[in-house]
Amino acid sequence: MTPVPPVRLRLRYTKAGKVRFTSHRDTARIWERALRRCRLPLAYTEGFSPRPKMHFGLALRTGFASDCEYLDINLEPGSEVDFAELAQQLSDALPVGIDVTTIAPTPSISAVSLQEAVTSCRWEVELANVSTEKANETVEALLAADKLEVTRFRKGREKTYDMRPTLLALEVLEPVQDRARLAFELGTQPRGFRPDELLAAIDPELVPSYVCRTHQWIDNDGVRTEPLSAPPSPATTDEVAAA
Amino acid sequence: MTTMWSELEPILAQVEKPARYIGCEDGAQQPSHDPSLTAWLMLYPDTYEVGLPNQGLQILYEIVNERDDAVAERSYAPWHDMETELRARNLPLFSVDTHRPANEFDIFAFNLSAELTYTNLLNCVDLSGIPVRTENRSLIDPVIAVGGHCTYNPEPIADFVDIVVLGDGEEVVGEITDVLTAWKAELATFDLSDPAAAEACPLTRRDLWARLAQVEGVYAPALYDVTYDGPVITSFTPNHPDAPETIEKRTITDLGEWPYPKNQLVPLTEVVHDRLNVEVFRGCTRGCRFCQAGMITRPVRERPADQVRTMIQDGLKRTGYDEVALTSLSTADFSGIEQVVADSVGQSDGNEGGDNGCSPVSISLPSLRVDAFTVGIAAEVQKARRTGLTFAPEAGSWRMRQVINKLITEEDLYAAVESAFSQGWRRMKLYFLIGLPTETDEDTLGIARLGRNCVEIGKRYHQSASVTLSVGGFVPKPFTPFQWFGQNTGIELQRKVNLLRDDLRKDKSVKLKWHDPSATAIEGLLSRGDRRVGQVIEQVWRNGGTFQEWSEFFELDRWLDAVADAGLTLEDYANRHRTEDEHLPWDHLSAGLHKDFLWQEWRDALAEVGLEDCRWTPCYDCGACTGYALEHVVASATPPAGGSQGTGQDLARGGAVPVTLSPRPVGASAGS
Numbered sequence: 001m002t003p004v005p006p007v008r009l010r011l012r013y014t015k016a017g018k019v020r021f022t023s024h025r026d027t028a029r030i031w032e033r034a035l036r037r038c039r040l041p042l043a044y045t046e047g048f049s050p051r052p053k054m055h056f057g058l059a060l061r062t063g064f065a066s067d068c069e070y071l072d073i074n075l076e077p078g079s080e081v082d083f084a085e086l087a088q089q090l091s092d093a094l095p096v097g098i099d100v101t102t103i104a105p106t107p108s109i110s111a112v113s114l115q116e117a118v119t120s121c122r123w124e125v126e127l128a129n130v131s132t133e134k135a136n137e138t139v140e141a142l143l144a145a146d147k148l149e150v151t152r153f154r155k156g157r158e159k160t161y162d163m164r165p166t167l168l169a170l171e172v173l174e175p176v177q178d179r180a181r182l183a184f185e186l187g188t189q190p191r192g193f194r195p196d197e198l199l200a201a202i203d204p205e206l207v208p209s210y211v212c213r214t215h216q217w218i219d220n221d222g223v224r225t226e227p228l229s230a231p232p233s234p235a236t237t238d239e240v241a242a243a
Numbered sequence: 244m245t246t247m248w249s250e251l252e253p254i255l256a257q258v259e260k261p262a263r264y265i266g267c268e269d270g271a272q273q274p275s276h277d278p279s280l281t282a283w284l285m286l287y288p289d290t291y292e293v294g295l296p297n298q299g300l301q302i303l304y305e306i307v308n309e310r311d312d313a314v315a316e317r318s319y320a321p322w323h324d325m326e327t328e329l330r331a332r333n334l335p336l337f338s339v340d341t342h343r344p345a346n347e348f349d350i351f352a353f354n355l356s357a358e359l360t361y362t363n364l365l366n367c368v369d370l371s372g373i374p375v376r377t378e379n380r381s382l383i384d385p386v387i388a389v390g391g392h393c394t395y396n397p398e399p400i401a402d403f404v405d406i407v408v409l410g411d412g413e414e415v416v417g418e419i420t421d422v423l424t425a426w427k428a429e430l431a432t433f434d435l436s437d438p439a440a441a442e443a444c445p446l447t448r449r450d451l452w453a454r455l456a457q458v459e460g461v462y463a464p465a466l467y468d469v470t471y472d473g474p475v476i477t478s479f480t481p482n483h484p485d486a487p488e489t490i491e492k493r494t495i496t497d498l499g500e501w502p503y504p505k506n507q508l509v510p511l512t513e514v515v516h517d518r519l520n521v522e523v524f525r526g527c528t529r530g531c532r533f534c535q536a537g538m539i540t541r542p543v544r545e546r547p548a549d550q551v552r553t554m555i556q557d558g559l560k561r562t563g564y565d566e567v568a569l570t571s572l573s574t575a576d577f578s579g580i581e582q583v584v585a586d587s588v589g590q591s592d593g594n595e596g597g598d599n600g601c602s603p604v605s606i607s608l609p610s611l612r613v614d615a616f617t618v619g620i621a622a623e624v625q626k627a628r629r630t631g632l633t634f635a636p637e638a639g640s641w642r643m644r645q646v647i648n649k650l651i652t653e654e655d656l657y658a659a660v661e662s663a664f665s666q667g668w669r670r671m672k673l674y675f676l677i678g679l680p681t682e683t684d685e686d687t688l689g690i691a692r693l694g695r696n697c698v699e700i701g702k703r704y705h706q707s708a709s710v711t712l713s714v715g716g717f718v719p720k721p722f723t724p725f726q727w728f729g730q731n732t733g734i735e736l737q738r739k740v741n742l743l744r745d746d747l748r749k750d751k752s753v754k755l756k757w758h759d760p761s762a763t764a765i766e767g768l769l770s771r772g773d774r775r776v777g778q779v780i781e782q783v784w785r786n787g788g789t790f791q792e793w794s795e796f797f798e799l800d801r802w803l804d805a806v807a808d809a810g811l812t813l814e815d816y817a818n819r820h821r822t823e824d825e826h827l828p829w830d831h832l833s834a835g836l837h838k839d840f841l842w843q844e845w846r847d848a849l850a851e852v853g854l855e856d857c858r859w860t861p862c863y864d865c866g867a868c869t870g871y872a873l874e875h876v877v878a879s880a881t882p883p884a885g886g887s888q889g890t891g892q893d894l895a896r897g898g899a900v901p902v903t904l905s906p907r908p909v910g911a912s913a914g915s
Binding site for chain 2: 018019021022023025026029030032033034035036037044050062063093095096097128207209
């Protein structure tokens, strides 16, 4: 008898409002409980301390919002799941601000992980009390820079990286009230950086008041796709901010 | 200002672990406030991670929110970084539910479970813009109320709290709400914002205290005067005609009527005891003489087993937790515990109860006695995950265990340890107290001997077997037979720790951990202090001494300086033996226990005479039942198998006891 191949599901969800202040690790635990509440037949790891098989995409910094987070989960072989109801069921079981927008089965458990597959992210950034002129200057400075350096601790040692190669696109968006808005597209391979890190490299005073990841892109020979397509009508940044 | 969220948002981006300030838990409520409603703020004076799981506050939060005339929200002590930001921006403490400023609530209800949190209580009150001293509060400042085990001697914080509530809170919150709702309605007839009208208002804060003091179980410290002669109290008298001479604790008779919390809060960030908690009974009559909880929460009131099952089943389904703790002071004593545990573990079985193949459920049983739990159940317990295993023999010699009335034999312990090692556990933890009455160095070193013997048993099963001995200094508590005992000094406790360290130096498999003896000394000061200790607490707080439960922030010198500045000594409060006729600072309060019962127990302790568990043997009239016309509520008239008390065995010897095992998760609260 050939074993039934495990089923893998990919879920796309948002993280907005108060709940965006939970950490990546917190979010994983929140998911674990929500999946149990919805009685999904999750596959578990072996051993003394079995954990559900869940695989998250690129970590989102605590405090950042997102329209496009992803999670892969493995179900027990042979599981049958009612997709029509599942997104709503999960959203109900998750805290306000985390909503499942799309669910689809992914064919193979050996598929490339989300973290390896995603090549760039688009970010929308708000800067409170920053004028349009200042926003334009900042964009010019970032794009004109030869190097944008950041120092990180790796294995107990300081290491300096140049972030400039990851800056794929940058534009000024329409301001909202006194808040200037920028949109970054940042590469994630081999190492991703956050928009606030790039801003700080130009001016440490430029601390975003709000950051939202709007897209995660997979580049396949110049063709950009998302890990799962966006919902029909994604919430605008303002709607998300107001949530 | 009804919500501070927009002011808090920029702060949250800068502080550590912002998730602890956002609320949003499953089970959290978003009550609508109205001036006619009494607004409660339930506070735990430590971090969110420590305070959120507190079941007492969660119970009251639900009960108050079910009322038509009241609302409740929650708050916790903000961490240093958040406090700094709030103070820098002149913002008050806030609730985590709707982020409402704390000073817009009518009453703060603090749960006090540890004396070293007292400075945090002051800090929370001050951060809310409320004077820390009762005497400086205005007519409209919130009522500062405290409850919980520490409040059986509230005198050290008497100057800072408006009311103290003794005993079970389920009923009394409603009665306090009634008083406050009527008071608010009366106050509303005066325009207090107009100085002239406010001047004409005949009501005073003292009137409010007197009204609240009419509620049984409520103590308003400002209505009493104390005089002293040296370290001793000479008189304690009401200064208001309506203040009762004695304040009796509250006791709910039937836990089955209170299936709370119905919607246990599921935090979004990691907290201690992060699991479903179901309280299976309240009270304990094992009679361990060091254990305050076992004395003040009598009698035993079991929850009906069917209700326990329902609460577990519904709770797991609702929360998504994969772990449930059955809580009480000694869970193995619950009638029919084996069946309840087996049923709960059965929750994980994909074929039972229509369960659609959920994850395995692990069960933890905090506060288990070594002599009252069977191997079979232990095997069930570890089905899902093998968690930490802790036994609490409490003392290193049989003689010492007779003194404290924790009648566990060495054979009990070895048998339990052997079955655990044989079932695959490689490490375990043993809890002990040092500085118990009559303790000799031989008793202390008995702890090391027990540890070594346990490791030796373990080595038969695993090369890597190890045992951690966790040693805490004993702090005598009010309303226990040891309330008259002069606590060991910090120096003496340290000497005993050193004895153990030296003795265990060569044993790599026996690890020794100990509680800081200087913190124990201050706990002693706060545990049995009188009102004069209040100025010590205030000075330590003013000098920045918050989060004193956290060893990295505890500084002994800050306390010693404050004690000296107040003209007091640690010796008088912590290390002095009290005499039978001494007026104790908590003598005006009552946990139902007769003082002569406690005194007799103290004499019996010194004579090394044990006392049986009255749940299964005739009443010895401690007062907890008879005084309030109560009875034990116990489903089974026979003690659990393996219990070494109440089984008719020879108490002087301990007797032969079947093989037993008791897992207790690391960090579980020490019961009896």
